[in-house]
Amino acid sequence: QKEVEQNSGPLSVPEGAIASLNCTYSDRGSQSFFWYRQYSGKSPELIMFIYSNGDKEDGRFTAQLNKASQYVSLLIRDSQPSDSATYLCAVNMGNNFNKFYFGSGTKLNVKP
Amino acid sequence: EAGVTQFPSHSVIEKGQTVTLRCDPISGHDNLYWYRRVMGKEIKFLLHFVKESKQDESGMPNNRFLAERTGGTYSTLKVQPAELEDSGVYFCASSQDPIWDEQFFGPGTRLTVL
Numbered sequence A: 001q002k003e004v005e006q007n008s009g010p011l012s013v014p015e016g017a018i019a020s021l022n023c024t025y026s027d028r029g030s031q032s033f034f035w036y037r038q039y040s041g042k043s044p045e046l047i048m049f050i051y052s053n054g055d056k057e058d059g060r061f062t063a064q065l066n067k068a069s070q071y072v073s074l075l076i077r078d079s080q081p082s083d084s085a086t087y088l089c090a091v092n093m094g095n096n097f098n099k100f101y102f103g104s105g106t107k108l109n110v111k112p
Numbered sequence B: 001e002a003g004v005t006q007f008p009s010h011s012v013i014e015k016g017q018t019v020t021l022r023c024d025p026i027s028g029h030d031n032l033y034w035y036r037r038v039m040g041k042e043i044k045f046l047l048h049f050v051k052e053s054k055q056d057e058s059g060m061p062n063n064r065f066l067a068e069r070t071g072g073t074y075s076t077l078k079v080q081p082a083e084l085e086d087s088g089v090y091f092c093a094s095s096q097d098p099i100w101d102e103q104f105f106g107p108g109t110r111l112t113v114l
Helices: none
Strands: A011-014 A019-025 A033-038 A045-050 A054-058 A061-066 A071-076 A085-093 A099-102 A106-111 B005-007 B010-013 B019-024 B031-037 B043-050 B053-056 B065-068 B075-079 B088-095 B109-113
Touching (some): A019 A033, A019 A085, A033 A061, A045 A071, A071 A085, A099 B031, A099 B043, B005 B088, B019 B109
Antiparallel strands (some): A033 A045, A054 A061, A085 A099, B031 B043, B031 B088
């Protein structure tokens, strides 16, 4: 079992729809969770982070965390073609929780 | 504020040669990380510096890889001798707090070993 798992996609949604991206992780003790967006050939850039159970909203983005189920998700409302990218889930793990474990990423296509 | 920078952006070398990658973190960030993404795989942790000290090097593949951060500023990652399986994109990242803060990623160095 991988430490962080994501569906590779591609996930295709029409413009204006809600895109739902999911991630599960293996270490029950993990405390911090990050969603990064990566355009092809570019470096990952942070979208959102979440530390506590529940929902966290930032503009069109909502991160959801359920530590009991070891599950974190990212919702993108009113999806735009510019949201088309690979979304990476990163979870802080390790003995000192000092390093990120990444999922393989979910490729999102938003169709105009 | 300047972001994380990496040099070179691309490197093509032959098997057996040596390559040195450089990373300049965001000024003031004590924590510096190296990651690698091999084609088709997820980004994987290589090691973590706190200032000039190696906090965790559990992800380093083998002793052909040597990372340094003299003076606690920029870092280098040397691969000697390079093998075919070392090809991939090497990312550097930096952060202020290792647990709670985001890691800011550099643009990466694409290494191709022929």
